[in-house]
Amino acid sequence: MPQAGGSRMRNYNIEIDVQETERLRDLADTTEQLDRLTIGMVDLQDYEFTSEDDDYGSDSGSGSAPSITEDPEWIPYRDHSFPYDFRLPLQEELGDGLAAKAEAQLSYWSFYPGDGYKSTRDDECCPEQRFHVYQTGNDMYVIMDALWLDEDDTLVPKSDLENPDFNICHWYGNVTRARKGWPPNQAITRSCLCIEDPYAFNAERVLFSGRSYPGECSNPTFTTRHRFIVSKSVHDPNIYNILDQELRFKTTITAESLQNPRFNIVKWYGKRIVQGFTAFADALYGPDSGPEDDFMSSLFQEVDPEQSEIEYQVNYLQELNALASRTEMEENGDYELVIGLHGQQVEAGTYPAIQRSSSAVKDAKRFIPKPVVIVVQINGHPCRALVDSGSLGDFISSTIAEQLRVQHIELANPVGVQLAVQGSRTKINYGARVQFNYQKVDEQRYFDIINISNFDVILGTPFLYQHQVSIGLNPSRIVIGSDEALPLRGESVTTLSSRSMAVYEERIDQVRQELVDYAKPLCKKASETPLPPLCAINHRIPLIDPSKKYTWRPSRCPEPLLSQWVDKRNDYVNTGRWEPSPSFNAVPMLCIPKPSKPGEPVRLRTVVDLRERNANTRKMASPLPDMEGILRRVSRAKYRSIIDGQDPYEQIRIEPDDVPNSAMITPNGTMLSHVMQQGDCNAVATFQTIMVSLFSPYIGKWIDIYLDDILIYSGTLEEHLKHVKLVIDTLRKEKFFLSEKKLHFLTREMKVLGRIIDDEGIRMDPDKVDSLVRWKTATNRDLLRGFLGSAGYLADDIDRVRIPMGILHGLTGDTVPFRWEYTHQRAFQDIKDLAMRCKDHHRKPLIYDKEAPPINVVTDGCGTGIAGVVSQGDDWKTAAVAAFFSAKLNPAQQNYPVHEIEMLAGVETMMRHRDILQGIRFRWYTDHKGLIHLLKQKNRIKQSDNPPFPGNPRVAWGF
Secondary structure: OOEEOOOOOEEOOOOOOHHHHHHHHHHHHOOOOOOEEEOEEEEOOOOOOOOOOOOEOOEOOOOOOOEEOOOHHHOOOOOOOOOOOOOOOOOOEOOOHHHHHHHHHHHHOOOOOOOOOOOOOOHHHOOOOOEEEEEEOOOEEEEEEHHHOOOOOEEEEHHHHOOOOOOHHHHHHHHHHHHHOOOOOOOOOOOOOOOOOHHHHHHHHHHOOOOOOOOOOOOOOOOOHHHEEEEEOOOOOOEEEEEEOOOOEEEEEEHHHHOOOOOEHHHHHHHHHHHHHHHHHHHHHOOOOOOOOOHHHHOOOOOOOOOOOHHHHHHHHHHHHHHHHHOOOOOOOOOOOEEEOOOOOOOOOOOOOOEEEOOOOOOOOOOOOOOOEEEEEEOOEEEEEEEOOOOOOOEEEHHHHHHOOOOOEEEEEEEEEEEOOOOOEEEEEEEEEEEEEEOOEEEEEEEEEEOOOOOOEEEOHHHHHHOOEEEEEOOEEEEEOOOOOOOOOOOOOOOOHHHHHHHHHHHHHHHHHHHHHHHHHHOOOHHHOOOOOOOOOOEOOOEOOOOOOOOOOOOOOOHHHHHHHHHHHHHHHHOOOEEEOOOOOOEEEEEEEOOOOOOOOOOEEEEEOOHHHHHOEOOOOOOOOOHHHHHHHHHHOOEEEEEEEOOHHHHOEEOHHHHHHHOEEEOOEEEEEOEOOOOOOOHHHHHHHHHHHHHOOOEOOOEEEEOOEEEEEEOOHHHHHHHHHHHHHHHHHOOOOEOHHHOEOOOOOEEEOOEEEEOOEEEEOHHHHHHHHOOOOOOOHHHHHHHHHHHHHOHHHOOOOHHHHHHHHOOOOOOOOOOOOHHHHHHHHHHHHHHHHOOOOOEOOOOOOOOOOOEEEEEEEOOOEEEEEEEEOOOOOOOEEEEEEEEEOOHHHHOOOHHHHHHHHHHHHHHHOHHHHOOOEEEEEEOOHHHHHHHHOOOOOOOOOOOOOOOEEEEEEOO
16 A cells, blocks of 8 residues: 655555565476376267368368268279378468469460460460469459550459359450450350359369379379369358269368368368278278278288188178268267266376377267266356366366456466377467356356367366266266365375466466556546656757748648547646647647547547648657667566556657747647647657656666657566566656556566567567558559568568568669569568468577577578578577578679678678677578688688678588
8 A cells, every 4th residue: 555755755565475476487387297188088070180280371171071982893802003102292272263263264265356466476475374363452353464464454353253154255355355446246256164163173173283192093094183073062052072083082171161272272182081091991990900000001902811801801891881981970969979088097196197088989880978068157158068077177168268258367388288199289378267157156266278179168177076076977967065166185186386377377466456556646648637847858849940931721620529629628728738829830730530449439639730840840869779679688588567658748848948839720729839749850859868868777777668668677576576666666756657558567478569579589460460461462662662661570570581572672663664573473472471471480589698509590592582590509400590681682693603692691691680699609500511611711702892700600511
């Protein structure tokens, strides 16, 4: 609680058990011996692939179960002449199905009005791929005709390409006929098919891409794309059937997957084949066959007489040949396809892992009892809960947690969840405390948040133990022995160290709340505070020509915002910030709405159009601090906080002699401003100078300031509390106020300067990456400049991105005609792909301790660009990345010999990151062996030609 102390100054004391809180964090960080949880579940379901592989983008593979056609000739018993290859094909994404079908249709009908005289000139006028179709915007496609590049491209609506009856050849013929001036009544007689189903066509085309699939023979029967038949299901328009006539194999896939250009259908189909044959082999030989029993090859090998009699195997083959078509599980509403394993036994006192046993039973005909599923209340909402005695934890679905908007508790170290199936693992990153109700049980309960299918909640051994629960299956029943949660004590209880993170979070929440209370007296709006006093540093408006007359323009306020304007005008006039006064030279005020989310009320924002006054003002210099240096220093600290000012410009006075220069035209007449105005060309310099002067003894040690963002970072909790209080006390003394909504104390994840800082390092803001990826194709140089600016802002976190950026940069000049070619479109897409690939990548700042791992600089060069990586670790292949570098070679540099390009890559990488490499010893890795003798050569490159190496590199060769 606040106590009186000093003259009109409150003294706040925070009494926190710092040592105990530190001990809890250290305990939460030491969970290596118990890093996984066991959930005893066996999930009987169809053979849909559910592991989160990279079939496309960030989504998992989709589609339904594969099956095998009922054809007696499909299995010629077992024949060595039918070899199988288990290597999955390389990645092959679907791409744009509408564009692929349009290009194929247009290319098939190779002659259009106006082509006659041009097609006979030379080969360059008749390229092999004449048409290129790509999407622009959400509802239009562009058709580029390589035969007529000097004419405007043709636009076709997306809805037409999705129309099965749309005849694009006739449509394009009519377009070119009108463009060439042919008579409207002149008929185009050549026949052409309609567009039909473009997604099915594209799937057939990509599936037959020359790649080998598991089970293919060396001499396939089908050598065209007609090997695959993809058609829409007659029962469900959202499902497509895929028939492989070579392997006599059929499966289904969702229409959503076929319409996703990032979906890797080749890899997905390879998995489906392996799963289908695995199901067949397990049904044939049992799921317990040893690893030496190669199921794919065993289908076509001679039967071992020691396993069973030949006659029995032949009969069994004939029976299972018909069974194979039922690889897809038959859905029966009378049975739940989930069974809990309620008898997992672990040696007392030792849990090598908390495991979740989950597997799919391969028998297509198996009757199973329903699990015990109850309906519970989570924060007052009904949820389906599985009672599972094999789960050593209580879990809640991430979907339910998001829907109910429960507060997440971040774990210090993610806890692994191990399924009983080998290799099936996931992680717990968050937990939650919710209000739990069932029968007479009404309590606050902790749940781990994971991705659960089929159920909303899993009640494991903690719930069963604390409430003395008895369960039965025949009939299904559950008995609650204790309405109150009993303590987890006794010989049968083992402590999971990571659970201390929940206790740690509770302590940290208390500390956060105390700090918020400590800073709350400073959380006021400018309208609630008096005119700030003059300080040692005040804002100046040094005019170049005081007699210059500005253009007079009126100021108006929209009617819906008029009441807010009146309130703001009265508040600022009453506090002395604004002063009504006549003036011979004033600039207009603009009353505009603030950006808001849907459903939020519109709020007023007042800005002053200072363009004319800024052009007549002498510029003052005060450079902003290095953003990369700030990010690195904050990332190294264990405890981090960020606070932001409330109306910071309205807290800085203008020098009284310069107040007449601040005149502005408002909706209610001319006024003078006694505080700094938004948009003043010298406002940033003034504000940064004031902040630096206030905290100059500590900047770079435990505090950094970037305009109104104050970042505080410390190595221990005790130091952090001391630092935060010192900052708040300094701001209180200088009459600066804070925004209550932007007080983020002891945050695990900090969003600052376009990056996100957490315990794993520095990564890009995903919102900025998504904005870059959604950027539409540039149609003029201004849009292209904006795209390159956004990409350049994130370039330090994206590997090799400046090479394709250099290709697009050539179109940004005012003297160069803007002509978008295939090369630019590919570079445009490459930038997006590289940004998406590095979206979740973390950079770790270098550590310079004596025991720190070695620092590596890995560089490489090619004919068009150079790139490098600065990392730290014993093995450069697995080392933590600290910084990226890339650059496009100019025309002169592209003529360099190979060894000079490789040398240039090393020099440029070191010079670009000399701020983190200078003064230390590091290893330089290159794939050009000749450079290892560089430092031993007598006749080296002149110092004037290239700057010296920063630091003390040791050159190594070989990737």
